[in-house]
Amino acid sequence: MKKALRRWLRMATGLAMGAATVLPDLLVLYAALLPRRRGDPPAVRLAGWERARVTRLLGDVPAATAPPEPRAALAYLAARLPVGLLAGLVLLAALVGAAYASTLLWLWFWADHFWANVFSGVGGLFLLFLAAYAVQAVAALEAALVRRFLGPTRQEALERRIEELAESRAGVVAAVHEERRRIERDLHDGVQQRLVALGMLLGRARRRGDTGELLAQAHQQARQALAELREVAWRVYPTVLDEAGLRAALEAVAERSPLPVRLDYRLAAEPDRPVAAVAYFVVSEAVTNAVKHSGAAAVAVRLADEGPALTVRVTDDGRGGADPAGGGLLGLARRAAALDGRLHVASPAGGPTVITAELPCA
Incomplete structure (x- = not known):
């Protein structure tokens, strides 16, 4: 519950910051339409700031290594204007809902308006409930816009994927090597030692002609070696997984x-x-x-x-x-x-x- 509340508050903070940048977005877009101002660097810087805001507060957005292209930055700022306004309306609705819902706490102080306060409080709770879900929806829309306009290019995505595959392949090779070393240790320190002890016991029993205690010890060693061998085989790969x-x-x-x-x-x-x-x-x-x-x-x-x-x-x-x-x-x-x-x-x-x-x- 606490984790979900923290996540919601983080998204609400991100949307509030986004709503506050609607006016700067408008100014930057207006400046870009003036003569000799197309692709103005402020649009690139503002789009980069917006991408950082969404990545940090709103959603899982793949990071891009290069600044956004001027054309893409302008397209993104234009597309997010209505989303920023919508975010502001959703947060305003949440505040209004919370204000009306708080009247439920003061029912006994305003007894003359008891039922009016009850209806206001219930309506406020309902509005707050809708606004809480709307915050998540608008946050997802913001993240989708960043992925669409400011996400990594195809070349960057391919390069990143190649790096990930190279790292995972090296990791698999290292994991296989480590697994082989562990199996070797298990065989050397466990099963092999048991078999050596078994051979020594059988040799002593053969020299002495003893069919009693030494053979009993050898039998016990054989059982333990078999159990350890089965354990090693199980840890390598359990056949029950296939069966x-x-x-x-x-x-x-x-x-x-x-x-x-x-x-x-x-x-x-x-x-x-x-x-x-x-x-x-x-x-x-x-x-x-x-x-x-x-x-x-x-x-x-x-x-x-x-x-x-x-x-x-x-x-x-x-x-x-x-x-x-x-x-x-x-x-x-x-x-x-x-x-x-x-x-x-x-x-x-x-x-x-x-x-x-x-x-x-x-």
Whole structure:
């Protein structure tokens, strides 16, 4: 609730600033129509300021590296004039609605006009409700205008996309290399040591002709080596993901975890295999980190479709302080980036730790 209120206030502030620039827009446009003033630099500077305002306060607008072209700047200023006026009217309606709604607080002081105040207050609340939604709509319209007239050119967009692809490819290569090193460590420090101990026990039993205690120890070592080998294979890639789907794989993670894991699975359909694999590894790594490092008592996992993205959120009630640049989390961020997704880690001191992955699924 607080987050939504802060976002609304930020948008309202941005619209108020935009409404205040309607008069400067008019003056700049008028100056541009005068002889020898076409493409006047003030239009470029004002359009650049408007783009910064919208990007910072109103919406997710791709940043452009170059100043807007004079023609595009003038076209944008002309197009946003009615939007700026509309923003001013919407904010005025919100203020009027708030003023009328406040009469509900003074009903008992104006008993002679009790019902009139009730009707005024209810009407004010309704007007405030409509204005609150209108603020979001006008903010979206402002952002759309900036994207249309002042967004990056096709060349800039292609260059940025090439850079993103190059970075994600390098990240995937690094993540694969790190994963191979981790598997090698697991095999060397776990399974290999078990097998060496197993061989030594069997050799001693053979030399002594002992079929009792040494063979029992060898049998125990063989069982532990097999369990560790299965664990390594599971961490490389769980076959249940292919055989039974993402939900079954995540339920297996919850069952294998020593901490209680609450799974809230709200996907309407099985995601594509690459997306399902990344979602699985995000949950698996996050749960493993919570068990090893956080001191948490419980973990909550939630998967849901939010628009065109699959959102994975893992929350633990541990001590916090997780490092997003750590090997495991950095590898997850690279996996997500390879699918044009994003990974966000919020882990303040004292907790809780919230790991959120947004993976495109459409």
